[in-house]
Amino acid sequence: MSNPRIVLIETAGARNLGSVARVMKNFGLSELWLVNPQCDRLSEEALQMAVHAPEILEKARIVDSLPAALVGCQRAIATAGRIDNGELAVTDPQTGLTWLSQVTTSAIVFGAEDRGLSNAEIQHCQQVMRIPVNPDYPSLNLAQAVGICCYQWQLLQVNPQCHENLTSQIAQDLLKSAPIDLAPREEVEAYYQQLEAILLKIGYVYPHTAFARLQKFRHIGDRANLTSAEVTMLRGILRQVNWATAHLD
Numbered sequence: 001m002s003n004p005r006i007v008l009i010e011t012a013g014a015r016n017l018g019s020v021a022r023v024m025k026n027f028g029l030s031e032l033w034l035v036n037p038q039c040d041r042l043s044e045e046a047l048q049m050a051v052h053a054p055e056i057l058e059k060a061r062i063v064d065s066l067p068a069a070l071v072g073c074q075r076a077i078a079t080a081g082r083i084d085n086g087e088l089a090v091t092d093p094q095t096g097l098t099w100l101s102q103v104t105t106s107a108i109v110f111g112a113e114d115r116g117l118s119n120a121e122i123q124h125c126q127q128v129m130r131i132p133v134n135p136d137y138p139s140l141n142l143a144q145a146v147g148i149c150c151y152q153w154q155l156l157q158v159n160p161q162c163h164e165n166l167t168s169q170i171a172q173d174l175l176k177s178a179p180i181d182l183a184p185r186e187e188v189e190a191y192y193q194q195l196e197a198i199l200l201k202i203g204y205v206y207p208h209t210a211f212a213r214l215q216k217f218r219h220i221g222d223r224a225n226l227t228s229a230e231v232t233m234l235r236g237i238l239r240q241v242n243w244a245t246a247h248l249d
Contacts, residue, residue: 002104002105002106003028003029003030003031003153004029004031004097004100004106004107004108004153005031005032005033005069005073005106005107005108006020006024006029006031006032006033006107006108006110006146006150007033007034007035007066007069007070007076007107007108007109007110008020008032008033008034008035008037008110008142009035009036009066009109009110009111009112009117009121010035010036010037010038010111010112011034011037011038011039011112011113011142012038012039012112012113012114013039013113013142014039014040014041014043014045014046014049015045015046015048015049016049016113016141016142016143017034017037017039017041017046017049017050017057018045018046018047018048018049018050018051018057019049019050019141019142019143020032020142020143020146021046021049021050021053021054021056021057021060022049022050022051022052022053022143023143023146023147023150024053024056024146024150025052025053025056026147026150027147027150027151027153027154028154028157029150029153030055030056030059031061032056032057032059032060032061033060033061033062033063033069033107034060034061034062034063035063035064035065035066035068035069036063036064036065037062038112041057041060041062042057042058066109066121066124067124067185067186067189069107069109070107070109070124070184070185070186070189071184071185071186072105072184072185072186073105073106073107073184073185074103074104074105074106074182074183074184074185075099075100075102075103075105075106075107075126075127075182075185076106076107076108076109076124076125076126076185077091077096077097077099077100077106077107077108077109077125077126077127077128077129078109078111078117078121078122078125078127078128078129079108079109079110079111079117079128079129079130079131079145079149080111080116080117080122080128080129080130081116081130081131081133081138081139081140090127090128090129090130091127091128091129091130092129092130092131092132093129093131093148093149093152094152096127096129097129097149097152097153097156098156099127101156103182105184107125108129108146108149109121109124109125110142110145110146113142119215120211123214123215123218124185124189126222127222129149131145131148131149181227181228182225182226182227183226183227183228183230183231184228187228187231188221188222188226188231190231190235191221191226191231191234191235191238192214192217192218192221194235194238194239195214195217195234195238196210196214197242198238198241198242199213199214201242201245202241202245
């Protein structure tokens with residue numbers, strides 16, 4: 001299994017960026033993606049906190065949206081301190097990162113320091129991961145949260161057998177088999193966007209209800225572990241529905 005990319009959204013603190021780079025190198029991760037960063041990753045503060053990991057900051061990929069940061073990923077997991085939507089699947093780092101290890105390309109997504117991840121951002125990930133903390137003081141620094149996840153990932157590399165206590169026998173069988181040939185997130189996201197357009201066109205959803213309804217369809221699709229061929233088939237059906245509705249007598 002390859003190491004996941006670390007995705008940070010709208011990070012405001014240069015010192016946080018440097019600390020994230022340092023802890024990533026501590027645990028052998030090197031792929032950092034920054035979504036609309038609010039600070040200079042190569043500032044003196046960031047480089048000072050990175051210590052011996054400046055190359056991670058220098059090679060960091062900068063994009064303007066979360067979907068762009070997930071291009072090529074087969075699975076993505078969001079990190080959150082609190083969850084507003086009760087339908088989202090919430091897991092712990094041990095189980096969540098084991099789930100990520102079942103594929104060859106993946107990402108762990110962290111929100112901005114002052115607000116975390118919004119529901120709109122979380123919907124681009126298939127699962128949500130919460131780090132168990134003291135409920136009397138649940139707030140974690142960004143670099144601390146990244147460090148905990150990097151450490152948990154390193155445990156998988158050192159002893160992959162220690163995390164086989166998954167939620168089902170099916171999940172265990174998948175982990176022991178070859179990596180799952182899942183469609184990358186950009187293909188699945190394009191399918192969801194096409195589905196939303198069709199559902200709006202035929203009146204199944206309305207603009208003010210589309211987000212909530214499409215979240216349910218996203219949950220169904222993500223649980224299905226769609227391959228590229230399956231996504232292509234589903235999009236072909238949607239194109240035919242679009243053609244048929246345009247040619248109704």
